[in-house]
Amino acid sequence: MTILTVKEAINQALVESFTNDKNVILMGEDIAGGKGREQYQGTQDAWGGPFGVTQGLLTKFGPERVRDTTIAEAGFFGAAVGAAMTGLRPIVELMYVDFAGVCFDQLMNQAAKMRYMFGGKQNVPMVVRTVVGAGFRAGSEHSQTLYSLYTHIPGLKVVAPYDAIDAKGLLLSSIIDNDPVIFMEHKRLYMSKCEVPENLKPIPLGKGRIRKKGKDITIVAIQRMNLFAEEAANILVDEGVECEIIDPRTYSPLDEALLYESVKKTGKVIIIDESNPKCSLASEISSLISENCFSDLKAPILKLTAPHTPVPFSPPMEDFYIPSTKKIIKSIKTILKY
Amino acid sequence: MNIDQNKLKWIYKKLFTIRFFEEKIKKIAKEKLVPGYLHTCIGSEAICVGVMSALNEDDWISSTYRNHGHAIAKNCELKEITSEIFGRKTGICKGKGGSMHISDFNKGMLGSFGIVAAGPPVVLGAALQEKINKGSKNSVTFFGDGAIHNGAFHEAAGLAKLWDIPMLFVCENNGYAEATATDWHLNTKNLSDISRAYNMISYRGDGNNVFEVREITQNALNESIKKNTPIFLEFKNYRFSGQYEGDTQLYQPLEEINEAKKTDPIKIAIEKANDYKLSSIEINNFKKQALDEVEEAFKFAETQPWPEPEDSLNDVYVNYPKNLILKV
Numbered sequence: 001m002t003i004l005t006v007k008e009a010i011n012q013a014l015v016e017s018f019t020n021d022k023n024v025i026l027m028g029e030d031i032a033g034g035k036g037r038e039q040y041q042g043t044q045d046a047w048g049g050p051f052g053v054t055q056g057l058l059t060k061f062g063p064e065r066v067r068d069t070t071i072a073e074a075g076f077f078g079a080a081v082g083a084a085m086t087g088l089r090p091i092v093e094l095m096y097v098d099f100a101g102v103c104f105d106q107l108m109n110q111a112a113k114m115r116y117m118f119g120g121k122q123n124v125p126m127v128v129r130t131v132v133g134a135g136f137r138a139g140s141e142h143s144q145t146l147y148s149l150y151t152h153i154p155g156l157k158v159v160a161p162y163d164a165i166d167a168k169g170l171l172l173s174s175i176i177d178n179d180p181v182i183f184m185e186h187k188r189l190y191m192s193k194c195e196v197p198e199n200l201k202p203i204p205l206g207k208g209r210i211r212k213k214g215k216d217i218t219i220v221a222i223q224r225m226n227l228f229a230e231e232a233a234n235i236l237v238d239e240g241v242e243c244e245i246i247d248p249r250t251y252s253p254l255d256e257a258l259l260y261e262s263v264k265k266t267g268k269v270i271i272i273d274e275s276n277p278k279c280s281l282a283s284e285i286s287s288l289i290s291e292n293c294f295s296d297l298k299a300p301i302l303k304l305t306a307p308h309t310p311v312p313f314s315p316p317m318e319d320f321y322i323p324s325t326k327k328i329i330k331s332i333k334t335i336l337k338y
Numbered sequence: 339m340n341i342d343q344n345k346l347k348w349i350y351k352k353l354f355t356i357r358f359f360e361e362k363i364k365k366i367a368k369e370k371l372v373p374g375y376l377h378t379c380i381g382s383e384a385i386c387v388g389v390m391s392a393l394n395e396d397d398w399i400s401s402t403y404r405n406h407g408h409a410i411a412k413n414c415e416l417k418e419i420t421s422e423i424f425g426r427k428t429g430i431c432k433g434k435g436g437s438m439h440i441s442d443f444n445k446g447m448l449g450s451f452g453i454v455a456a457g458p459p460v461v462l463g464a465a466l467q468e469k470i471n472k473g474s475k476n477s478v479t480f481f482g483d484g485a486i487h488n489g490a491f492h493e494a495a496g497l498a499k500l501w502d503i504p505m506l507f508v509c510e511n512n513g514y515a516e517a518t519a520t521d522w523h524l525n526t527k528n529l530s531d532i533s534r535a536y537n538m539i540s541y542r543g544d545g546n547n548v549f550e551v552r553e554i555t556q557n558a559l560n561e562s563i564k565k566n567t568p569i570f571l572e573f574k575n576y577r578f579s580g581q582y583e584g585d586t587q588l589y590q591p592l593e594e595i596n597e598a599k600k601t602d603p604i605k606i607a608i609e610k611a612n613d614y615k616l617s618s619i620e621i622n623n624f625k626k627q628a629l630d631e632v633e634e635a636f637k638f639a640e641t642q643p644w645p646e647p648e649d650s651l652n653d654v655y656v657n658y659p660k661n662l663i664l665k666v
Contacts (some may be wrong), residue, residue: 023471069497070493074490075459075493076459076493078463078494079466079497080463081459081463082448083464083467084463086448086463086468088471090463102489106456109452110449114449116434117434118447119431122443123656154663157658177656206659253658253659253662254662
């Protein structure tokens with residue numbers, strides 16, 4: 001066992017995948033950075049992406065497989081689709097998920113539909129690594145999560161790890177998967193640490209994780225919200241409340257069975273999602289539970305999400321935007337009254 | 339220029355097949371026997387056949403929603419193409435694509451896209467794969483003059499040049515981007531000048547002359563590989579078809595159409611038959627063979643079964659829980 005940050009875990013998964021399969025390549029803006037030319041020894045790998053996640057890969061695997069791109073997401077996302085179909089396993093980095101607008105055609109209409117539209121003859125084994133999440137004082141165009149935007153689209157798989165084990169295990173799986181996978185990394189979780197086994201195996205996509213067992217209420221926590229859910233659950237223990245925390249980990253495919261099993265036991269559910277509320281992942285999970293566990297429910301399903309606003313910049317406003325431990329406790333108490 | 343006899347026969351046969359196929363499908367569309375949109379390519383035959391005659395069978399290409407000619411020239415099965423347009427189970431995409439998406443990956447087609455300029459980045463990726471894996475397949479992306487303004491084209495062009503990727507950007511300048519004329523949407527003297535911004539070599543040619551298209555493409559492929567560079571080709575022709583079947587084409591002046599008929603690519607090819615020592619009997623034979631093949635393909639398609647509604651649930655993913663695709 002070693003203690004790793006999420007950032008280190010992702011870097012390890014990339015290095016292992018590069019080592020295991022020569023067809024794995026990485027493309028993105030500033031994924032190495034610097035001058036990258038032989039005459040400027042030592043200036044390569046200056047950045048490793050804005051969070052340093054991919055630092056060292058250029059030095060280890062060379063410029064043929066680790067490609068700094070122009071700021072042209074439509075260009076290199078489309079290229080990833082073509083490269084994936086013809087034999088490579090490209091990983092492309094969308095620097096912030098908010099930049100989806102400039103390459104969404106390549107994801108929504110090409111990556112997602114190539115296999116279906118052309119009769120199932122081709123696979124598109126590509127991974128989009130992208131950075132999501134509020135809490136970085138990064139403003140409206142660098143702080144969204146947009147989980148539901150991708151989850152909505154047939155043909156794409158969507159993965160969002162919370163801790164370092166899941167980050168590594170799920171990324172290993174995403175890279176060997178034969179479908180296009182959107183792998184979402186939360187910028188506020190990069191430095192969070194946990195123990196990761198040395199020879200961690202890939203964690204299958206579509207399997208959720210029970211982070212805490214309990215019998216009184218089910219908390220479905222989306223990515224970073226697991227942090228606050230756990231804090232809330234720990235505080236509520238003193239009041240004799242046993243919360244069960246479920247982290248779906250992958251949103252497409254979604255481990256519906258795990259959710260239903262928990263709700264059948266507790267009869268009460270709260271879903272915590274830092275995305276905007278309308279047509280969100282929280283809405284989807286709520287609707288699925290009401291359809292499939294109607295007779296088990298003892299209280300209305302509660303969604304605790306961000307408000308229907310863009311992510312604000314100023315700290316007091318941004319802190320208000322993100323669901324907090326305090327709000328979670330208050331919401332849980334409301335439901336427990338039923 | 340010397341052309342192998344078999345290749346020569348192939349060229350004429352394909353030119354006629356595309357023309358007859360499109361004429362037949364236009365007729366049938368009028369009778370409302372085909373579901374959905376149809377974009378025919380009458381006037382593009384020389385570009386489709388000329389470029390493809392310079393390629394190997396397994397080379398990579400991308401096409402657009404106006405793809406029948408590319409698919410036929412890429413040796414896709416005519417019966418499967420027709421069956422697809424009719425929406426049948428045995429179609430080239432199992433009925434999931436339709437006329438806008440005729441494409442067979444097993445014949446080197448990476449896709450036929452309904453989105454303008456979607457192809458160039460995808461073909462760039464295939465060419466990058468060939469470069470990394472030291473493969474030998476050529477990579478060619480087809481697009482129209484309308485795509486020249488789209489960012490996806492420019493982004494692919496910039497990356498292809500930056501990364502020294504051998505590939506061909508083939509622009510079919512057919513005079514119209516949908517219903518907007520080229521000189522009404524483009525303020526550059528020659529369309530191919532756009533490639534200069536990327537320091538990319540470009541050539542222009544007569545898109546109505548199949549032999550010229552072939553020669554320019556062959557030379558460009560050789561140069562592109564030798565110099566490790568993408569090359570931009572512009573072929574001018576005229577779009578006799580409307581944007582789609584049912585388009586009134588009121589924006590195409592009659593004088594313009596009549597003038598363009600003088601350089602119809604099929605007419606030019608027939609005129610050139612003499613240069614290649616082909617008799618009119620041989621030409622008529624090619625025509626007959628092409629016509630028979632087209633008729634046979636339509637007869638086949640009409641009798642093919644429709645897909646089961648539930649067939650629509652397959653091929654979304656390689657691997658995904660079935661009960662999450664459709665709840666019973």
